[in-house]
Amino acid sequence: MKKCVSAMVLGGMMVAASAIQPASAQTYNLTLCGASPGGLWSLLGAGIDAAVKASFPGSTVTYQTSGGGLANVKLLDEGNCDLAIIHDAEAKAAIGGLEPFNGVIDSMATVAQLYTWAPMQAIVNADYAAEHRLTKLEDIAEQELPIQIALNRRGNVVSAVGESMLNAVGASPEQIESWGGQVTYAASSEQGDLMRDRRVDMILNSLFVNHSSIRELASAIDVTLLPITKETAQKVIDEWDIQEFTIPSDAYEWNDDDTLTVTVSAQLFVRKDADEQMVRDITTALTENFEELRRVHNAMSPLDVELMAGASTVDYHPAAQEVYEQAGN
Known part of the structure; x- marks a missing residue:
């Protein structure tokens, strides 16, 4: 009889434990x-x-x-x-x-x-920007500059977003080529070397603000950021359903102004x-x-x-x- 009662009590305890078993028991x-x-x-x-x-x-x-x-x-x-x-x-x-x-x-x-903070950053050689009075991305089309630009490799969506930004300012890759420039497609890991070796004048890529690759590039050559206008930003946002982003002026010691862009x-x-x-x-x-x-x-x-x-x-x-x-x- 005692064994029977003990078994019943133990069984009841097991049922009760099962009833209160936490959801975390799921794996x-x-x-x-x-x-x-x-x-x-x-x-x-x-x-x-x-x-x-x-x-x-x-x-x-x-x-x-x-x-x-x-x-x-x-x-x-x-x-x-x-x-x-x-x-x-x-x-x-x-x-x-x-x-x-x-x-x-x-x-x-x-x-x-x-x-939401991987903005498209137009990082341009500061000497090139000064020589051509390049202060915003739209200036490329306004002056029909023969600029060398590096976008991310083809098949990467930020490469397509970069092309959309260029198209929105009236400087498609085809137009840039007609002005004597070129758009090169290269992986993020290759772009810094292209810039340091003066093989491109500008990088247009999605990068975290103050990314180590940007710091390394800025330690080798003088660079600056190019903003886009609200109108350009809205064109790209409408096309890709992405967001507007402002890189703050204090993000880089070599950049004095807030920089409007878009972000993926x-x-x-x-x-x-x-x-x-x-x-x-x-x-x-x-x-x-x-x-x-x-x-x-x-x-x-x-x-x-x-x-x-x-x-x-x-x-x-x-x-x-x-x-x-x-x-x-």
Whole structure:
């Protein structure tokens, strides 16, 4: 009889323990499509993994290298990853069926905005700017300058955004070539050498403010920043659904004025048909542990829940939206 009572008590305790078992007992094994190894997106992948582990111990978010956001659109669409980091401009191209996509891809849903501070920076050789009285990007077309410009490599969306900026001021790559100049397409890692070797006069690329590559370049040659006008900014914003950005005057010791430009942002996506509980749990983990993403790099310090909830290019997954609404965003 005592054994029977003991078993009943033990069984009741186990049922009670099961009833109050925390949600964190759930575990996930997910794949995140990022970009190259060792870059910021790989660090963000580590931060997302840490955030999910903090809320759901035993979980793993595995970072998968890829060709970047454009490639990730297709990888996510085809179900080759559970999560993907994609730029807003890349998502805009996908849902609009623009190049390099052969048709509309609208299978994405937003989980979180990760950063909005990777502005397009027109960094020009200060001697060239002084010689040609070049004070804003629009001056290139107004003077039909034979300028040598480096954009990011083809197939990278910021290269396309750079072309859009040039087109918006009336200085398309074809027009620049007709004036005796040239637009060169090169990876970010190559652009500093091109500038230092005087093979290009200007770099137009998406970079974090005060990025180490800019500091290294500025220590080798004199440089300055070129702003764009509000009108130019709006043309590019309308085309790509990106945002306006002002680089503050104190960002660089060699730049005295606020510099208006545009910026691309990066978001975390899932498929629209992703499991609702998984999306809810991952979003909750990110909102509860966003400091894990902040820790991966000094550039991520502005990240907070309000910013995570502020994307607009692609609708949020309903489960993610629910989490942000409950958090007051």
